[in-house]
Amino acid sequence: MFTVDAILTTDASGVELTAEEFQAASAEHPPLFDLWVRNVGEDTIYFYGGYTSPLSQFVAEDPEQSRQLIVFPTGLNSQLPVIPPTPTDEVWVADHRLFYYETRLQTRLRPGESFSREYAILVEEPTDGGYPPGRYTVTDDGIEVDDAPATVTVTITVS
Incomplete structure (x- = not known):
């Protein structure tokens, strides 16, 4: 039902970004995935981004439709409750709207080191028939x- 792809575009070398560990939605949690940043080079690198790096923008849009998906870091839910305790008609609907950039943080990665963050996939508003099919993209260019x-x-593809 879902596929998640991640791309890091930069002139810096020795760093890669991957989307991994996808978990389908269940009665206990929305669809989940992890974004991993890895230092695959031989030198220490510094990755600068928002508080929820590597992705600090939460609204994924599909240019073919007006609906949006919310890509929300699960670790932030205790401070800003966006992920509801249960789904609505088998769809996980965000409890709050999000319209802001996070503040910048620096992460040092020595050769071979990596960091990751888990993100949940939610809908902005209740929908009939599950998650709306489409190709949704969220971009963070403050990195x-x-x-x-x-x-x-x-990019999240819902089929």
Whole structure:
């Protein structure tokens, strides 16, 4: 039903971004995935991004329709409750609307080190018939890797 792809676009070398560990929605949790940033080079790198790096933008849009998906970091839910305790008609609906950028943080990655964050996939408003099919993209262009501008793009395909 879902596929998640992640791309890191930068001139910096030795760093990669992957989407992994996808979990389908259940009665206990919405669809989940992890974004991993890895230092695959031989030198220490510095990854600058928002408080919820590697992705600090939460609204995924499909240009073919007006609906949106919310891509929300599960670790932030205790501070800003967005993920509801149960689904609505088998769809996980965000409890709050989000319209802000996070503040910047720096993460140092020595050779071979990595970090990750888990994200939930929610709908903005209740829908009939499950998650609306489409190709949703969320982009965070407020990223830097070793002072080189970078962009994180996550694409979620719902079929």
